[in-house]
Amino acid sequence: MSTPVSTPATPDAVLANAIRALSMDAVEAAKSGHPGMPMGMAEIGVALWTRHLKHDPADPG
Structure with missing residues (x-):
């Protein structure tokens, strides 16, 4: 039997x-609703919010 190896998240x-x-x-x-889309698109949302969508409320222009 093998021991499962966990990888750091x-x-x-x-x-x-x-x-x-x-x-x-x-x-x-x-x-109501279905969680399929947010479950499948979570990684894309993270990539957009952390790498591409940059917003400074103090300087919205």
Whole structure:
């Protein structure tokens, strides 16, 4: 028998899993909807929010 090896989670993976958990909670609380898209697109959302969407509220222009 082999011992399972766990790999350390990257910060992006932790964020993606948080998005998944929050999406499941939101669908459950609403008693409506389907969590498939947010579950599958969580990594893309993390990449967009952390690497491409830059916004400074103090300087919106």
